[in-house]
Amino acid sequence: MALPCDYHMHTPLCHHAEGEPWELAAHAVELGIPEIGFSEHNPMMRNDWDDWHMEIENLELYLDKVRKAQTDFPQLTIKYGLEVDFIPGHEEWIKDLASRYPWDYFIGSVHYISDSFDIDNPDKIDQWKERDAYEVWSAYLERLTQAADFGLFQIIGHADLCKKFCFYPERDVMPLFQKFLETARDREVAIEINTAGLRKDCKEMYPSPAILKMASELGVLLTFGSDAHAPNEVGADFPAAVEFAKSVGYKSSCRFTKRNREMVPLD
Ligand SMILES: [Zn+2]
Ligand SMILES: [Zn+2]
Numbered sequence: 001m002a003l004p005c006d007y008h009m010h011t012p013l014c015h016h017a018e019g020e021p022w023e024l025a026a027h028a029v030e031l032g033i034p035e036i037g038f039s040e041h042n043p044m045m046r047n048d049w050d051d052w053h054m055e056i057e058n059l060e061l062y063l064d065k066v067r068k069a070q071t072d073f074p075q076l077t078i079k080y081g082l083e084v085d086f087i088p089g090h091e092e093w094i095k096d097l098a099s100r101y102p103w104d105y106f107i108g109s110v111h112y113i114s115d116s117f118d119i120d121n122p123d124k125i126d127q128w129k130e131r132d133a134y135e136v137w138s139a140y141l142e143r144l145t146q147a148a149d150f151g152l153f154q155i156i157g158h159a160d161l162c163k164k165f166c167f168y169p170e171r172d173v174m175p176l177f178q179k180f181l182e183t184a185r186d187r188e189v190a191i192e193i194n195t196a197g198l199r200k201d202c203k204e205m206y207p208s209p210a211i212l213k214m215a216s217e218l219g220v221l222l223t224f225g226s227d228a229h230a231p232n233e234v235g236a237d238f239p240a241a242v243e244f245a246k247s248v249g250y251k252s253s254c255r256f257t258k259r260n261r262e263m264v265p266l267d
Contacts, residue, residue, distance in 0.1 A: 001242060003032060003239070003242070004033075004224045004241075005037065005077075005079075005253070005255050005264075006033055006036045006226050007036070007079065007155065007223050007224065007225050008037075008039050008157065008192060008196075008225025008226060008227045008228070009039060009226060010039070010040055010041065010083075010229050011024075011054075013055075013062055013065075014040055014041040014052055015051060016229065017228075017229035019231035020068075020069075021078075022065075022069040022072045024038075026072075026231065027231045027232060027234040028073075028076055029075065031234070034077060035078070035079065035255060036077075036079070037078065037079030037080070038062075038066050038078070038080065039083040039105075039107045040082060042083065042097060043058070043059060043097065059100065059101075066078060079104035079257070080102075080103050081103060081104055081106060081107060083107040084107065084109065085109060085111055086143060086147035086150060087115070087143075088143070091150065094152055095152065102258050104257055104259065105154035105256040105259060106152055106154060107153065107154075107157045107192070108148070108150065108152070108153030108189075109161070110140055110143045113140050119161065119162055128167045133167040134170070134173070137169050137173050137176065138176060140161070141173070141176040141177065141179070141180055145183050148183040148189045154189065154259060154261070155189065155190045155256075156184060156191050158192065158196070159177075159191050159206060159207040160177070161206060163204075163206075163208065164197070164200050164202055165200075174214070177207075178214060178218075181211070181214055181218050184215075184220045185218050188221065188261075189220075189221070190221035190254050191215055191221070192222070193205055193212065193222065193223075193224050195224075195226050195227070195236050195237040195238065196233075198237055199233075205244060209248065212245070212248050215248075216249040216250050221253075221254050221261070223253055224238065226238070242266055246266055250266060251266055252265050252266055
């Protein structure tokens with residue numbers, strides 16, 4: 001099986017990942033993945049926003065590290081991306097970041113549903129316990145839909161990240177996902193199958209089968225990402241991810257070069 005591009009991976013610049021880009025690239029070559037892309041957590045408007053994003057003054061260093069991986073592994077195509085936190089009010093900052101380099105793609109992700117609640121942060125479990133799960137999921141989906149509508153993202157990251165710690169609402173959430181997916185389709189923004197969910201409490205890929213099936217039926221574009229935070233996570237569970245995509249009707253995924261999209265058939 002030819003594996004698809006792995007477009008979601010991190011570097012030590014975000015302070016919670018290990019392995020330099022060339023080490024991740026070496027693992028991709030070993031697996032026979034033809035193309036990867038780095039998507040480090042973006043610099044935020046202020047470096048003291050939190051402790052898990054890269055600092056703005058390290059942007060050049062990030063690009064240099066990716067460039068070294070390209071030089072070391074000419075047989076592998078390596079793309080320049082960022083995983084960008086979508087927070088209302090940060091739009092101008094995101095546009096500024098977009099203008100600083102001819103990026104291949106931006107992954108728009110929602111981690112924060114308020115300035116102090118990043119819902120996937122293990123240190124914030126207490127906030128989950130204090131709130132109604134449906135209220136958190138709706139706030140998350142509202143931002144995710146805004147992110148899809150924003151216009152600067154080629155891909156939306158881990159679309160149902162809100163399931164990470166298994167706080168599942170009793171109410172039906174599919175109408176929330178439908179609105180998000182229709183926006184993604186209309187704005188031609190891809191979603192990703194992100195295999196990191198398998199390594200979290202929820203023990204399944206992002207998104208869940210019902211959401212991916214709806215995405216496929218609506219004609220939403222697709223990419224693949226391991227969300228690697230270490231070299232041995234590159235391409236993790238990719239054969240299963242491809243089978244998952246095919247099982248709900250996907251026949252192709254996307255690759256991006258300087259924000260231009262090409263379709264690649266699934267093998
Ligand atoms: Zn991370
Ligand atoms: Zn993320």
